[in-house]
Amino acid sequence: MSAGVSVVGSGHLEELDDRSPVGVSKTLTLAKALNLGLHDAMTHDPKVVVMGEDVGTLGGVFRITDGLLTDFGADRVIDTPLAEAGIVGTAVGLAMRGYRPVVEIQFDGFVYPAYDQIVCQVAKMRYRSQGRTPMPMVIRIPYGGGIGAVEHHSESPEAQFAHTPGLKVVTCSDPADGYWMVRQAIECDDPVVFLEPKRQYHSGKAEVALDAAPGPLFASRVVRPVDGAVTATVLAYGPTVRTALRAAEAASAEGHQLEVIDLRTLSPLDLEPVYASVRRSGRAIVVHEAHVNLGIGAEVAARTTEECFYSLEAPVLRVGGFDTPYPASRMEEAFLPDLDRVLDAVDRSLAF
Amino acid sequence: MSAGVSVVGSGHLEELDDRSPVGVSKTLTLAKALNLGLHDAMTHDPKVVVMGEDVGTLGGVFRITDGLLTDFGADRVIDTPLAEAGIVGTAVGLAMRGYRPVVEIQFDGFVYPAYDQIVCQVAKMRYRSQGRTPMPMVIRIPYGGGIGAVEHHSESPEAQFAHTPGLKVVTCSDPADGYWMVRQAIECDDPVVFLEPKRQYHSGKAEVALDAAPGPLFASRVVRPVDGAVTATVLAYGPTVRTALRAAEAASAEGHQLEVIDLRTLSPLDLEPVYASVRRSGRAIVVHEAHVNLGIGAEVAARTTEECFYSLEAPVLRVGGFDTPYPASRMEEAFLPDLDRVLDAVDRSLAF
Amino acid sequence: MVTIHPERHPEHHRQDTAPPAEGHADGGPDMVQLLTPDGERRHHPLYDADFSAEQVRALYRDMALTRRLDVEATALQRHGELGLWAQLLGQEAAQIGAAHALRPQDFVFPTYREHAVAWVRGVDPLQILSLWRGVDHGGWDPHEHNFGQYTVVIGAQTLHAVGYAMGAQCDGVVGTGDADVDTAVVAHFGDGASSQGDVSEAFVFAASYNAPVVFFCQNNQWAISEPVIRQTRVPLYQRAAGFGFPGVRVDGNDVLATYAVTQRALQAAREGQGPFLIEAYTYRMGAHTTTDDPTRYRSSAEVEHWRARDPLARVETYLRRTVGADQRFFDDVAAEADELGHELREGCKAMPDPDPLRIFDHVYAEPPAELVAQRDAFADYHASFEDA
Amino acid sequence: MVTIHPERHPEHHRQDTAPPAEGHADGGPDMVQLLTPDGERRHHPLYDADFSAEQVRALYRDMALTRRLDVEATALQRHGELGLWAQLLGQEAAQIGAAHALRPQDFVFPTYREHAVAWVRGVDPLQILSLWRGVDHGGWDPHEHNFGQYTVVIGAQTLHAVGYAMGAQCDGVVGTGDADVDTAVVAHFGDGASSQGDVSEAFVFAASYNAPVVFFCQNNQWAISEPVIRQTRVPLYQRAAGFGFPGVRVDGNDVLATYAVTQRALQAAREGQGPFLIEAYTYRMGAHTTTDDPTRYRSSAEVEHWRARDPLARVETYLRRTVGADQRFFDDVAAEADELGHELREGCKAMPDPDPLRIFDHVYAEPPAELVAQRDAFADYHASFEDA
Numbered sequence A, B: 001m002s003a004g005v006s007v008v009g010s011g012h013l014e015e016l017d018d019r020s021p022v023g024v025s026k027t028l029t030l031a032k033a034l035n036l037g038l039h040d041a042m043t044h045d046p047k048v049v050v051m052g053e054d055v056g057t058l059g060g061v062f063r064i065t066d067g068l069l070t071d072f073g074a075d076r077v078i079d080t081p082l083a084e085a086g087i088v089g090t091a092v093g094l095a096m097r098g099y100r101p102v103v104e105i106q107f108d109g110f111v112y113p114a115y116d117q118i119v120c121q122v123a124k125m126r127y128r129s130q131g132r133t134p135m136p137m138v139i140r141i142p143y144g145g146g147i148g149a150v151e152h153h154s155e156s157p158e159a160q161f162a163h164t165p166g167l168k169v170v171t172c173s174d175p176a177d178g179y180w181m182v183r184q185a186i187e188c189d190d191p192v193v194f195l196e197p198k199r200q201y202h203s204g205k206a207e208v209a210l211d212a213a214p215g216p217l218f219a220s221r222v223v224r225p226v227d228g229a230v231t232a233t234v235l236a237y238g239p240t241v242r243t244a245l246r247a248a249e250a251a252s253a254e255g256h257q258l259e260v261i262d263l264r265t266l267s268p269l270d271l272e273p274v275y276a277s278v279r280r281s282g283r284a285i286v287v288h289e290a291h292v293n294l295g296i297g298a299e300v301a302a303r304t305t306e307e308c309f310y311s312l313e314a315p316v317l318r319v320g321g322f323d324t325p326y327p328a329s330r331m332e333e334a335f336l337p338d339l340d341r342v343l344d345a346v347d348r349s350l351a352f
Numbered sequence C, D: 001m002v003t004i005h006p007e008r009h010p011e012h013h014r015q016d017t018a019p020p021a022e023g024h025a026d027g028g029p030d031m032v033q034l035l036t037p038d039g040e041r042r043h044h045p046l047y048d049a050d051f052s053a054e055q056v057r058a059l060y061r062d063m064a065l066t067r068r069l070d071v072e073a074t075a076l077q078r079h080g081e082l083g084l085w086a087q088l089l090g091q092e093a094a095q096i097g098a099a100h101a102l103r104p105q106d107f108v109f110p111t112y113r114e115h116a117v118a119w120v121r122g123v124d125p126l127q128i129l130s131l132w133r134g135v136d137h138g139g140w141d142p143h144e145h146n147f148g149q150y151t152v153v154i155g156a157q158t159l160h161a162v163g164y165a166m167g168a169q170c171d172g173v174v175g176t177g178d179a180d181v182d183t184a185v186v187a188h189f190g191d192g193a194s195s196q197g198d199v200s201e202a203f204v205f206a207a208s209y210n211a212p213v214v215f216f217c218q219n220n221q222w223a224i225s226e227p228v229i230r231q232t233r234v235p236l237y238q239r240a241a242g243f244g245f246p247g248v249r250v251d252g253n254d255v256l257a258t259y260a261v262t263q264r265a266l267q268a269a270r271e272g273q274g275p276f277l278i279e280a281y282t283y284r285m286g287a288h289t290t291t292d293d294p295t296r297y298r299s300s301a302e303v304e305h306w307r308a309r310d311p312l313a314r315v316e317t318y319l320r321r322t323v324g325a326d327q328r329f330f331d332d333v334a335a336e337a338d339e340l341g342h343e344l345r346e347g348c349k350a351m352p353d354p355d356p357l358r359i360f361d362h363v364y365a366e367p368p369a370e371l372v373a374q375r376d377a378f379a380d381y382h383a384s385f386e387d388a
């Protein structure tokens, strides 16, 4: 009896049969883009269900699931009891029955009660069953700081998931990626931890082309290419992409040309574009909000050094959250990497 | 009312008032050394309590708590219900009441239900309370593979804990360290995740000097120093120290001199001895059973490259478990780093 | 599958065995009530107490003052002085009754909403505001007041409470018969929290070790936007029996009843009779927090229904009609509240921003060299801006 | 604090409200039993069934064969052919009764000990042995047999069961009235597992969505070395009521009773009546696993007590005395068991070691380039040894 596990989705969004007509685009905030992405994914595939705390009537505390209950009903937009292990654990069962659950964790700091289900069940079910039990699931987590919140509402848990084989981990940094990456993540037959930079949900609109995905999901992207000589390569993702771009603008005024790469996918990492850039620049700086110690920057540094050993003029430097718990919000500005700390790292790199 | 939080222990084991007379030593397996360490810690400090699944009557599935129930009674050796969050969460409360709980997690793969309590409560309680609520707790975890076990019994979760500020993470690799490190961890006023290489519990005896600790807890140690020219520095910890030492012996036969360092403390890392060695050798190889991706090796590589940039003749290379879930046991030999894979890495390093 | 919920599809609901669906507005016949919404005194065979006039006035006073605290904090948030505030409006009776039943040696493990309990424990309200302002994670000393840190991760503190209670047992301060020694612990949590695995595990551990802990669940009918029926279809107090200890539902808007029930449960725990679950049936009159908009998910009719059950109004009526309290008493309380409001406004606005270097404090008892170096580097870096 | 356990200090135990302490050897008066240890048929007002002679013989046969499977596997472990084995000895009635009550469309979520359920679901026992041999994590196709992977992390599968049941609701295969369509789910777990947060959360979710799931708890009195009294001081089946659904204790050594109770619970679930908890009161006659030494923590008197309640013996008596089964039937079963034993021994020893490159299979549907590179590098490296 295999009906229960037939899974929908080829992973190739170009083939979506409900794609909008060519040329159609909308101007959206990240929040609205994600909301539309979920909406379109649910329209496209009746097996997609959304579940989590307050995702129904309220539309989520960030309103990312706003309107979905009205459009798709309580069978597919499921307000759950307040228990994260329960949410992810029942999503595992739904996936086994052929559904594609999209789970919302309300805030980064509340994913840990579900950690066991994520790392021991979601991540390993396919492996354990020799491929017989796929686990197509998206775990959406609003993450990162800078919103003036109380404890546990500003964390960056990506490294822990990226360290876990069987999971894929991605993060978006603008509305277009928000729309397309969430759709692609839902199409993906592997479980995807989908990190949303909550600080940017409502912080500005951008045009989102709805007729075709801008590129594959598991790929990094040069978001500020530099023609000619590159002073340094700056790697960022999620909330720090904007910081890196601002730093690049500021550096440019001082005659330094920073090439900025949005990593987008944290597991797997897509470092070929990084290597290409570093081979030109000889210097790399990784910027993330997560703690520096064993953050994504550590892996990027280790691999980049291995691949570009003879090109590097300086060690790969890391700018990140300090190795302390996330502080009370009136100190968070100092905790979070900002333009100045990125430029400071550029200076330090140049000093080698 | 602060009686509840007065904590015993200065962190300086040299001052222990019950230390054995100078010159006393015993020949012990790692399992017995840990058992004696727990016993002596409980004798020394009445606030030390041991808790976990099967730690009482059975003495633990690995017998590390054997005899403690008889010697110290059911108030201090607590068989708990089968619930890891419950174990660690109640240990938090016991610590708040002035106890020093030593928690046993039965196997590495079963720590995840307690993950939330560990990373959000144990790690953050002192910070949250501005130092008013210390969290002296030891979380003992038998870890690592090579014992022919079923799923979840062979994992290496150290990187996830080391990434978490507020925790300290250490691991022992021989009986003397087993005895002293567990005693020092119990004395420590910070929470310590204490990783025990289960494969080595019963795999040989060694002399344990009981009159004085061989050195501080949070320090790495050169376990195979090389006089004169060093071919490469090999960094290992826990179960891979033995592998590294064997590789060094084999390499020596081929004329390569490998200096081996047992990291011992994974958070904080103590890398000064590593830098000193790498400045001489120009090459470093980190060996652990955990997945390479975002394993401890990533952090060691990133920092070592930063500190020894101009000394390195090759990038820091990593030998570890593959980026797959831990496989079924008849494949684990291939999964685990062994002598040959270490030597292969030395060759690759020399090829740079 | 949500459509198959018993409430909506009663034919799918096992008729012979299932208890009545949850969510009715009046707490049902099992609910202990000593003071009706009209301010009339009722008596209960098991859970009752004699209240002196002074005691009732003290309860009223604390309810009125903590309501003011709540109103002021809400206003301070609106004025940008606080980042966020979790309102207690409507839950004053549950919290004040529970808190008055404590002895000094008892220890309380709060959620993030127990401002009135904190008040009774002697915590300076400014030390609560500092948390919501973002200055720190709570300014009080838990051990000075025997009142723990606020816990944001839902349910986590219930396990801490059980562990602390196990420690008290070990210390021999349970069941000695000495009223100044015998100790109990209160674990606060909400209706939503009842679903968390941690809370059930706390029940398991408490029963297994017969720990002196009173689980105090404020069922305020909502977990953000989710009604309690999403969490349970039977009254929450019934959860306890299946774990092997007693539970009772009390009118959480009736300060006499919450006091009486908590007092009895604490006393039993102190005597060594083990855990107890109290479900205080109440209502969150305000928003979940100041960022929440409850009109998105609940009707004004529901709010009106509960407004008629205001926990303060009934005590005022009872005081005026039966116990004896003149206008001057109420005027004094109002004046005291005004003064408190003034102090809070001034105190809050005067709170300095923390030195950013405090980020590095108290991570460890013995901070590693690496972290000290990180701090020093940041200090230098920071100073380079101040110099500039 | 352990010393204040109610069993040892009855004076600390709340006398008026607390139910009897757990751990008595005979399941108590609430336990459903249809066949006594002496092989006598009893009847029960609610949970009963008519059994044909053929049916009883089939139940016996499966119990006998799975006992043999267990004995053979234990021996294979002793001979080094398996790395480990979790014995089911003594729990045959609980498992066979529960499994016989299933319809093909039902789905089962096992722990690591449900070998007899797997057997009834048609799983090739060699595909179970391959797990314990270390060849794979379980060789069967969960969707071919509607029998999930073994789950080692205690309790995790109970949530999967609830989610799967929610999915069945969504699919409209609950409460249609069509016996070939209506679907229920069984979640197996142990007495120790009942303490895990996941299991309580599974109860919460199952009740909240009225999911068609039968929680089947084999209370075999022990969680490795810990007696069930460490997990609960009231009978486990009572846990359900506080979550809003029914529970019952059945004699887990009585295959007729476990069948009848499970059959009824499954039928109710398929009809849309929601979740049900069955506590099968049984005993783990063997060690926890082959590495365990139960003499360290339990008395031989206790084991003897339970040996007198052997689940097979009573069916044999009942078959011989009442139902009608001649010696030839028993001889045939014994012969079949011998043949099974032979097949298992040969099959197990013949299992080839997996190719180490299989380490890299099935991590992802679409393996990332990095992992493919890791695999390729390992393949080259590995080949370099083969060449050498």
Ligand SMILES: Cc1ncc(C[n+]2csc(CCOP(=O)(O)OP(=O)(O)O)c2C)c(N)n1
Pocket (backbone or CB within 6 Å): A053, A082, A084, A106, A110, A113, C113, C152, C153, C154, C189, C190, C191, C192, C193, C194, C220, C222, C223, C224, C284, C288
């Ligand atoms: C583990 C966890 N998940 C989610 C949240 C987000 N959250 C904060 S309060 C809340 C609702 C809590 O409801 P309840 O327990 O009834 O308490 P109340 O707020 O009504 O006092 C939620 C979901 C959290 N703080 N912790």
Ligand SMILES: Cc1ncc(C[n+]2csc(CCOP(=O)(O)OP(=O)(O)O)c2C)c(N)n1
Pocket (backbone or CB within 6 Å): B053, B082, B084, B106, B110, B113, D113, D152, D153, D154, D189, D190, D191, D192, D193, D194, D220, D222, D223, D224, D284, D288
């Ligand atoms: C989360 C977790 N913690 C600990 C273990 C180790 N362990 C394996 S079986 C077991 C006892 C289980 O007891 P019970 O649930 O009664 O099932 P039984 O073995 O008796 O069938 C334990 C503690 C585990 N597998 N998973």
Ligand SMILES: [Mg+2]
Pocket (backbone or CB within 6 Å): C190, C191, C192, C218, C219, C220, C221, C222, C223, C224
């Ligand atoms: Mg609530």
Ligand SMILES: [Mg+2]
Pocket (backbone or CB within 6 Å): D190, D191, D192, D218, D219, D220, D221, D222, D223, D224
């Ligand atoms: Mg058991």
